Amino acid sequence: MDASPRASDGPPDAVRDAAAAQGAAAGGHGADVAPAAEGVAARVDSEQAAGPTVPETRDDAAADSSAAPTPAAGDGHLGAAAQSSREACELAKHREHGNDAFSRGRFDEAANLYSRALQLAIMSPEADRSVLSTLYSNRSAAFASLAQAYRNRPAETSESSALYGMDPMHLAQLALNDAAKAVDGMPQWTKAYSRKGLALFLLERYSEAEEAYLAGLGVDPTCKALQEGLAQVAKVLDAAKSTVKRQRSVNRNLDELECTLCLRLLYEPVTTPCGHTFCRGCYARSTDAGNKCPLCRTVLHCGRALPITVTLASLISRAFPAEYQERKEEEDASAASRPVGTAGRTSSSQDTAAINGVVTMPVFVMNSVLPFECMALNIFEPRYRLMIRRAMEGNRRFGMAQMGRNRQLESVFTEVEITECSPLPDGRYHIEVIGRRRMRLRSTSDLDGYRIAQAEPLSDELEADDVTPPLSLLGVEVGAGVDTLITRLRTVGGTNPGVREVLQCMGPRPVPGAAEADGADARERTQTYLERLSFWTAALLVQVSRAAVRFELLQSTSTRSRLLWCKEQLGRLDNTERCCIM
Ligand SMILES: [Zn+2]
Ligand SMILES: [Zn+2]
Numbered sequence: 001m002d003a004s005p006r007a008s009d010g011p012p013d014a015v016r017d018a019a020a021a022q023g024a025a026a027g028g029h030g031a032d033v034a035p036a037a038e039g040v041a042a043r044v045d046s047e048q049a050a051g052p053t054v055p056e057t058r059d060d061a062a063a064d065s066s067a068a069p070t071p072a073a074g075d076g077h078l079g080a081a082a083q084s085s086r087e088a089c090e091l092a093k094h095r096e097h098g099n100d101a102f103s104r105g106r107f108d109e110a111a112n113l114y115s116r117a118l119q120l121a122i123m124s125p126e127a128d129r130s131v132l133s134t135l136y137s138n139r140s141a142a143f144a145s146l147a148q149a150y151r152n153r154p155a156e157t158s159e160s161s162a163l164y165g166m167d168p169m170h171l172a173q174l175a176l177n178d179a180a181k182a183v184d185g186m187p188q189w190t191k192a193y194s195r196k197g198l199a200l201f202l203l204e205r206y207s208e209a210e211e212a213y214l215a216g217l218g219v220d221p222t223c224k225a226l227q228e229g230l231a232q233v234a235k236v237l238d239a240a241k242s243t244v245k246r247q248r249s250v251n252r253n254l255d256e257l258e259c260t261l262c263l264r265l266l267y268e269p270v271t272t273p274c275g276h277t278f279c280r281g282c283y284a285r286s287t288d289a290g291n292k293c294p295l296c297r298t299v300l301h302c303g304r305a306l307p308i309t310v311t312l313a314s315l316i317s318r319a320f321p322a323e324y325q326e327r328k329e330e331e332d333a334s335a336a337s338r339p340v341g342t343a344g345r346t347s348s349s350q351d352t353a354a355i356n357g358v359v360t361m362p363v364f365v366m367n368s369v370l371p372f373e374c375m376a377l378n379i380f381e382p383r384y385r386l387m388i389r390r391a392m393e394g395n396r397r398f399g400m401a402q403m404g405r406n407r408q409l410e411s412v413f414t415e416v417e418i419t420e421c422s423p424l425p426d427g428r429y430h431i432e433v434i435g436r437r438r439m440r441l442r443s444t445s446d447l448d449g450y451r452i453a454q455a456e457p458l459s460d461e462l463e464a465d466d467v468t469p470p471l472s473l474l475g476v477e478v479g480a481g482v483d484t485l486i487t488r489l490r491t492v493g494g495t496n497p498g499v500r501e502v503l504q505c506m507g508p509r510p511v512p513g514a515a516e517a518d519g520a521d522a523r524e525r526t527q528t529y530l531e532r533l534s535f536w537t538a539a540l541l542v543q544v545s546r547a548a549v550r551f552e553l554l555q556s557t558s559t560r561s562r563l564l565w566c567k568e569q570l571g572r573l574d575n576t577e578r579c580c581i582m
Contacts, residue, residue: 087123088124091121091124094116098114108165137195150171150383159403163382188219190219197210201232206296363451364398375434379428409444418432419434462523478534481537535553
């Protein structure tokens with residue numbers, strides 16, 4: 001019993017007594033249990049000194065090994081008794097091996113062993129509530145620790161050796177299910193509340209986590225683990241409170257329709273995937289630096305430009321026409337005084353400034369994708385399962401970047417959009433993406449095991465209009481060449497589903513806009529079209545000819561050199577009997 005490192009967090013007396021009684025009654029078998037438990041505890045201590053990765057839970061499960069009693073066996077004269085004795089031994093063996101795996105940091109193995117012990121315990125008529133609760137609690141700890149380990153693993157480590165495993169959020173949900181069963185089974189056991197609090201914390205359900213810790217402190221107000229858990233939740237909730245002004249305005253009628261960020265009537269309301277509503281401008285400004293909901297701290301990957309919640313906007317403007325008009329005038333005035341974003345060629349209005357400024361997005365590190373290019377991906381790493389799930393709840397976009405030399409991310413990458421997403425039964429995702437726009441990387445940081453990039457859109461350099469041959473002429477040639485290629489692909493590759501899929505996914509090729517008056521503006525618009533044409537053609541070419549030059553094409557800021565590459569490739573394909581490898 002003295003193996004328990006924290007008395008206040010240990011099992012209740014009833015369980016200890018049962019374990020002690022079992023130790024005395026079961027003779028040789030009981031003697032087996034105790035030293036093993038001590039051995040585990042000793043190893044845990046030495047590992048902790050070396051640097052614990054999951055300090056909250058590691059020692060606890062080891063301590064639990066002494067807590068759950070193995071039912072004392074009879075002499076074995078009766079068949080049924082022998083059978084149940086064998087099962088009890090099996091159960092104890094799985095549980096001990098589970099504790100051992102846990103203390104070595106092999107949490108998935110520990111969870112499996114606890115599951116096996118649980119199967120036996122559920123079948124056994126002798127296993128009481130304390131046995132079940134302890135096993136549920138231990139398995140909850142194993143799931144939670146695995147989720148934490150996945151989230152804390154540096155992105156850089158995963159880039160050199162990828163893991164295969166479940167989404168950390170899914171694991172946290174499993175941890176919560178088990179913790180809830182442990183609480184139900186033994187409502188006076190503080191550790192069960194501590195497990196539940198941690199699982200809810202990992203699920204980003206902070207208010208419920210707070211409730212769980214408080215419920216546990218209701219049982220034992222002195223419990224250290226619960227106090228620490230509560231403090232951790234309070235820190236997150238305080239961060240939310242500091243961005244959100246909680247005071248109430250004088251006008252009670254408007255309370256519900258008030259933005260928690262500016263405390264004014266909601267203007268152009270936007271709603272986050274977590275269900276919170278803010279003014280569009282307030283939301284865009286509040287997510288400049290982070291990617292968490294200002295109100296509940298849920299991680300969001302939805303960019304800064306959320307669509308306006310139209311029904312709510314029209315309800316507000318009809319219910320409070322004067323106030324809404326006043327808000328509109330205020331916003332217009334402050335938008336006019338705000339400096340306009342400078343990045344990108346077309347950042348002329350407030351809207352495009354929000355879109356073209358520095359944005360934050362999650363990054364999938366694999367290889368480069370060109371704008372317009374389609375790609376199918378199999379998502380199996382735990383960190384990316386989490387990232388894709390968050391992206392699907394948000395704007396379905398993320399960055400795809402490639403690792404350069406010196407293990408550094410290449411500075412140019414592509415924002416892609418998920419066009420198809422099939423979650424597989426084992427928790428993997430099969431997704432299809434299409435390249436949307438090029439980004440220049442400013443900096444990266446880690447979030448739950450994957451990378452977050454701060455980046456801004458990248459465009460080609462505007463070419464002077466006295467270069468010969470004119471860029472537009474090159475565009476006409478490439479346009480004609482690619483049209484011929486499409487026709488050939490449709491006839492030759494008409495029966496090839498790959499070719500049809502590629503053309504379908506990429507959509508129609510860009511065409512020049514309506515002719516407008518001459519001038520710098522028209523020249524700019526023409527080059528924007530030519531840049532799009534060069535990428536569309538290049539994307540088609542790399543997909544049908546498997547050319548390994550994606551990154552060079554992506555990185556270049558010369559529309560001309562990209563069009564020249566396209567022209568050369570089109571000419572080469574034209575002279576080949578088989579027009580494509582596909
Ligand atoms: Zn607001
Ligand atoms: Zn929220």
